[in-house]
Amino acid sequence: MSVLVYTESLKGKFKKNAFEAASYAHKVAQDLGTTVTAVSFNAEEDALLGTYGVSKVLKVSGDSLATFNAKAYAEVLAEAAKAEDTKVIILSSSADSKFLAPILAAKLTAGYVPNVVAAPESTSPFVVKRTAFSNKGFAMTEISSDVKVIGVSSNAFGVVENNVSASVEDFGPSLGDNAFAVKSVEVDRVVGKATIADADIVVSGGRGLKGPENWGMVEELADVLGAATACSKPVSDMGWRPHSEHVGQTGKPVASNLYIAIGISGAIQHLAGINASKVKVVINNDPEAPFFKAADYGIVGDAFEVVPELIEKLKEFKAQNT
């Protein structure tokens, strides 16, 4: 009856979203009067999950599951759910979790709710709050199936420490060849740089920057802050920046602690995509830009003067505070 959580890792290290998912699972387990069991894949520090309330880790290892494979991972989780007689499964809202969750839900005939932003409103009936309409609204969604799959939004419920001691057991269900019919050939991942999905700070540029040659200062600002870089839709459509940086309703959602928009007017689709960010800063020379209505802090001014100045001030600040 334990609550099951899929704890994602990369190169053996747990991701922040694993700790968020585990924290959420602990809250649900408390509400249901049960414990949390995690499933990890080739992770190196399984006992660390105890910090976030996991009492048992089903440790999956082996070369065949070294690279993420949605169907194979979903089968492992489905087997773990059966072994644990699990009624609630918690995942993150990463690209991998969103790939795997529907497969898992279909296998277990479970209701699946992604983008959940808060602890359950109630567990009987089981109701969760999630974003809807691409962050232009929220829905209270009831899950009425016996087994429930919940995808937790990043940076919403957050990471909560609940120290328990975690036992680690090897777990290795046998998988048929069919589980590997979708094969990863090559993974091309940016290393050593924060990604939009898990960055605490995102620095984003828009058409106001006039051309791709002017992105140096956006990248420098991001470097100083340890931030990920992003851009508006027109910028990606014009090919100034890669699609992977496009944030907004049809691009990536952003749920960072701090979002800095430079030369972005603030179209409704863009504002929807970044709405889940906690603190928003806008730098724009047009005081009428709609972004000023959505932002917490703003500077009306020429980005080409303000941003270099901001970089200098941040460097001074960092020098004093480290």
Next chain:
Amino acid sequence: MKILVCISNVPDTTSKINFTEGDTKFDTNGVQFVINPNDEFGLTRAMWFKEKQGATVHVVNVGGAQTEPTIRKALAIGADEAIRVDAEPKDGFFVAQQLAEVVKNGDYDLIIAGRESIDYNGGMVPGILATLLDMNFVNTCIGLEIDGDSATAVREIDGGKEKISTSLPLVIGGQKGLVEESDLRIPNMRGIMMARKKALNVVEPIDAPQPTQDQKFEKPAAKGPVKLVDASNVGELVELLHNEAKVI
């Protein structure tokens, strides 16, 4: 190759979102409906397969009669035939089961859906559909090539992309990148005229469970006014972000 493109009828991306009936329903009053953008990228890629590789393209929507203008638009863009499953799309699991029935009856090799609809954002229909049918599945797909029964796909991952090799029959959760924004097609008059003559078959839904239900909606809390910092005093912004917002 026979392709089925699943399209969702959604509010235009510029729509302001309001709720009605005691915040239990989306208020469609004054809202313009369009093909879900993630689905439209897939439909446009399907047109490429039709023109370059001789594929047949059908579109399907689960919805009431009010979605037919959106379906006709897909026909005007170039789909050969359309199917409408005459049911309210209650939740993702329900919709996927309806689509699975359509696929079983249609002998499709490739099913292209969007990674999520921009209204209810369930993001589950393609994955559940693939699993119900025991077909291969690639989500957040930003590139797709088909050669005989082999498929090469590119998937967007957090912080990069992944090249994937698989085979038909295949279900795709597509998004921008399958084609570029500039590749999207606006139906011309000839396409619109031809679309009127193309088959739009209405089929009855099957009985299917609906494991989730939206009970109530709310809008994000209203925002306080922006705090402006003078452009000549950028240091104040750093100070506010550190001491007041506590984010640096």
